[in-house]
Amino acid sequence: MPQHFTIASLDDLPRVAAQVQAALPGHSIVLLEGEMGAGKTTFIKALCRQLGVQDDVSSPTFALVNEYRDGRNQPIYHFDFYRLDDPQEAVNIGAQEYFDSGYLCLIEWPSRVEALLPPDRLLLTLTVTGPTSRELVISN
Known part of the structure; x- marks a missing residue:
């Protein structure tokens, strides 16, 4: 069941980050989807x-x-x-070894390497809802 969180401003980030942290156990692969400027890196x-x-x-x-x-x-x-032009670039840096390491992997623009990603993953989707507001959805 997807979880939805409203991020009204940057002040909400610690609260929502704590909620996401609670969803992490059992997931080492976390995908972040969202348009350019949605706030994935933030x-x-x-x-x-x-x-x-x-x-x-x-x-x-x-x-x-x-x-x-x-x-x-x-x-x-x-x-x-x-900036990946070809998924082979990810293979060349050993991305699959990172993904298989069991350590937390936070991945922006995962659709560019979809074929390399393991099936067990957590998806975070950030959607711009206003000048400073976002919606974050957590799904498997």
Whole structure:
């Protein structure tokens, strides 16, 4: 059953990130879908803060993947496949090994590597509903 959350402003991000954190156990692959500017990276920053990441969280648009450490010193992998021209580029950086690692993988623009993604995953869909408001839907 999908869960729906209203994000009226940036002030709501910690609350919604805590709700998403509660949905994470059992899921190491988290896909973030939404149009350009919907706030995928901004939401990932809030979620990483919730998970205890002290590092600067930024979009790995050109590197394709960034690695952070959570509050338990476990890796979190943040992918941004927006600039990917061919899924083979993801294969070349070892994306499948990251996906199979069991560690949390946060993936922006997952549709560009759909064939590489494992079936067990959590989908977060961000929809712009106003200048500062968004709706976030969590589904499997």
